[in-house]
């Protein structure tokens with residue numbers, strides 16, 4: 009048995025493989041190990057591989073290209089369209105259970121794959137109330153979101169607050185649009201969605217002028233108070249004035265690297281990326297939201313529809 013170089017490039021004889029093992033050997037030689045030294049392994053010129061630093065380096069090089077390519081494909085084409093329905097429950101002083109579907113940061117560009125999933129997930133969840141905490145579309149007309157809103161229905165209504173992208177158009181235009189699709193915009197306003205539940209919606213804390221005290225003016229003292237606002241950093245200022253806060257804006261970091269954190273995070277919300285937070289007896293849920301911003305990719309920050317069930321104490 010002697011060491012030979014690979015036959016196709018060095019002129020050695022080659023015979024048709026007669027077994028899976030022999031065929032596998034040839035494929036391995038052709039796909040990753042071109043030109044490396046091999047060991048003649050059977051009569052008639054059949055060659056077997058031998059351990060080689062050269063081939064190992066080449067294999068590692070190929071893996072170094074394949075892993076990032078796979079991650080990029082996943083981040084751009086799979087994760088952004090894998091919406092998760094997350095379920096949460098909390099006990100509170102309410103008269104009967106209340107199920108809230110929380111949507112945020114849709115950044116909708118039409119009734120596409122994501123919007124269809126959102127409608128299906130919400131229909132399956134059958135919430136009492138649907139809330140949307142801003143960034144419905146990117147800048148410009150709200151029309152791309154019309155079909156989705158037309159299909160979102162809940163007994164206690166669909167309520168929307170402004171995000172940072174909503175600041176680019178006149179508010180009157182937004183009020184009219186949301187009315188036309190059966191939803192309501194709450195801009196520093198409060199409403200009794202049920203005798204025991206007061207819902208307030210604030211202007212975007214980052215780019216607008218939120219006023220929680222005005223929105224809470226008519227709230228019965230004993231009511232369960234739910235506050236909607238886009239940028240979660242506002243929680244540090246208003247915690248204690250409501251029972252449950254719902255926010256978005258961060259996209260859960262959108263693209264996260266293990267051990268390194270997010271590639272982008274709004275400077276106003278470093279402490280509130282996603283999930284539950286508690287302060288002054290108020291609870292805040294920050295959703296990862298639905299859409300994407302800056303780059304159409306997500307990694308380790310799946311889009312979500314949050315379903316929050318409030319049960320009587």
Ligand SMILES: [Fe+2]
Pocket residue numbers: 113115143171257258259301
């Ligand atoms: Fe957003």
